Amino acid sequence: MAKHQHVKLSNLELAKRILFITIGATLMAVGLEIFLVPNNLIDGGIVGISIIVAHLTGLPLGAFLFLLNLPFLILGYKQIGKTFAMSTLYGVTVMSIGTFLLHPVAPLTEELFLAAIFGGVILGIGVGMVIRFGGSLDGTEIIAILVNKKSPFSVGEIVMFFNFFILASAGFIFGWNEAMYSLIAYYIAFKMIDVTIEGFDESKSVWIISEDAKEVGDAIMSRLGRGVTYLHGEGGFTGGTKKVIFCVITRLEEAKMKSIVHELDPSAFLAVGNIHDVKGGRFKKRDIH
Incomplete structure (x- = not known):
């Protein structure tokens, strides 16, 4: 069968x-x-x-x-x-x-x-x-x-x-x-x-390094409805431990994402890249109440 x-x-x-x-x-x-x-x-x-x-x-x-x-x-x-x-x-x-x-x-x-x-x-x-x-x-x-x-x-x-x-x-x-x-x-x-x-709804990957990673991540989930993943990194110059936020958003959400990050941590490192295809996981947007 x-x-x-x-x-x-x-x-x-x-x-x-x-x-x-x-x-x-x-x-x-x-x-x-x-x-x-x-x-x-x-x-x-x-x-x-x-x-x-x-x-x-x-x-x-x-x-x-x-x-x-x-x-x-x-x-x-x-x-x-x-x-x-x-x-x-x-x-x-x-x-x-x-x-x-x-x-x-x-x-x-x-x-x-x-x-x-x-x-x-x-x-x-x-x-x-x-x-x-x-x-x-x-x-x-x-x-x-x-x-x-x-x-x-x-x-x-x-x-x-x-x-x-x-x-x-x-x-x-x-x-x-x-x-x-x-x-x-x-x-x-x-x-x-x-x-x-x-497609018009082009996806983008976002990498954020912030001292207030948990606060920024919570804001992205609550205000954008997007899931985030926390990765643990190490600074090349300082050798210190860094928490990295990774998430996938649409092109239309990019401006709001930058606004959230800048509001909570103006000194945060933010990198945005284009993604050609997204499959699996929980990319579907969660409803914001």
Whole structure:
């Protein structure tokens, strides 16, 4: 019985992954064919190269989206794993077919600024959704991982250089006006990917070192409704024992948290960091009466 339940849950997770990767890849196709491509705007990565090559050859964009991503999926198979590779292959296939089907559809706007904004938003949501559910729509990251092993540059630096080169190339092919609007679309998409992956209710970790740790911790629990954990540390310079407060809050609670700490101990050490995911424990907020 337990085994049957496990399989059922696995099938549910698989169906959920397929559904959201399909939606994300479809949104990517909409952003490309309804907003960016008809207005000669491009995205970064393999998608950007595909748009440029399709424009120069007059062949369908979907063919290049699939064919140019395929070699890097094969090359990076061992680095990224079977599940990620298959999810990415499925996402790229859906995106490619989507661009074929949407290509005859007229663009919603011919205003470059509007196309850059709405195209960037839709692209970012689509890509973020696919990444959130275990896939990808662009082989750029795989290229960066492979090059990173033989170069002193980080994956992020390689991706940035790669995209700068592609967006600069758009200036010579489509015109500098279109290239600058493409940069706007790329930036908006980049931000929307983060929002889609992390959500608007982004979590933050808080570390507090205070001489009045118990009082500060009690105030956080009673006034914010968040649980705290007390850790015991040792000062590097003094060698003295320190009590460290650790807790997880949302982005919207950060200002109130700082206010509480400053009110009770203005000299307290406070460090706040971003968290991409929170699971388990008692993160759910307790009601404040």
